[in-house]
Amino acid sequence: MKTLLIVFHTHGVKTARMADAVARGARAALREAESEDAVRIVVKRCAEAGAEDVLGADALILGTPENFGYMSGMMKDFLERVFYPCEGKVEGRPYALFVGAGQDGSGAQTSVERIVTGLRLRKAHEAIVCVQALTPAIAEACETLGATFAAGLAIGTM
Numbered sequence: 001m002k003t004l005l006i007v008f009h010t011h012g013v014k015t016a017r018m019a020d021a022v023a024r025g026a027r028a029a030l031r032e033a034e035s036e037d038a039v040r041i042v043v044k045r046c047a048e049a050g051a052e053d054v055l056g057a058d059a060l061i062l063g064t065p066e067n068f069g070y071m072s073g074m075m076k077d078f079l080e081r082v083f084y085p086c087e088g089k090v091e092g093r094p095y096a097l098f099v100g101a102g103q104d105g106s107g108a109q110t111s112v113e114r115i116v117t118g119l120r121l122r123k124a125h126e127a128i129v130c131v132q133a134l135t136p137a138i139a140e141a142c143e144t145l146g147a148t149f150a151a152g153l154a155i156g157t158m
């Protein structure tokens with residue numbers, strides 16, 4: 001059985017809704033393909049997640065708000081905790097990122113991407129950056145992201 005790990009942080013609402021949409025899309029894709037036994041979907045807040053989760057995951061989707069032009073402090077804490085225990089052990093595994101932002105989001109995106117590039121994770125999907133309100137189109141994009149990862153893991157193409 002494969003594992004899709006979704007790790008996010010927020011003190012608000014929007015990024016949590018994006019995480020919900022990613023997980024919903026992943027579960028729906030597995031249901032549709034009758035592959036629920038093929039992929040385990042694990043959703044954790046950054047504070048609850050650690051290196052064991054990352055080492056045990058076949059694919060990783062990260063979510064953070066943009067705060068002060070950077071990823072949230074809790075996402076940075078998570079990445080600091082997992083970096084050295086995971087370095088050299090997760091190379092090539094697919095990842096993607098979603099960002100909840102007020103008006104920009106690029107600082108959060110760049111800062112996360114720089115660190116996960118250091119882990120040699122493989123970017124398997126363009127980042128989803130949601131500025132201002134979470135529109136149905138962006139929620140759908142998050143669902144599609146989750147579905148793409150779950151289906152890819154289930155059939156072995158991810």
Ligand SMILES: Cc1cc2nc3c(=O)[nH]c(=O)nc-3n(C[C@H](O)[C@H](O)[C@H](O)COP(=O)(O)O)c2cc1C
Pocket residue numbers: 009010011012013014015016065066067068069070100101102103104105132
């Ligand atoms: C302390 C703080 C700093 C912020 N800094 C930025 C920023 O640098 N760029 C930006 O686009 N939005 C910024 N925002 C706005 C949030 O990213 C935005 O409200 C986002 O939707 C929060 O998502 P959430 O509901 O998951 O908390 C900031 C918000 C807070 C509370």
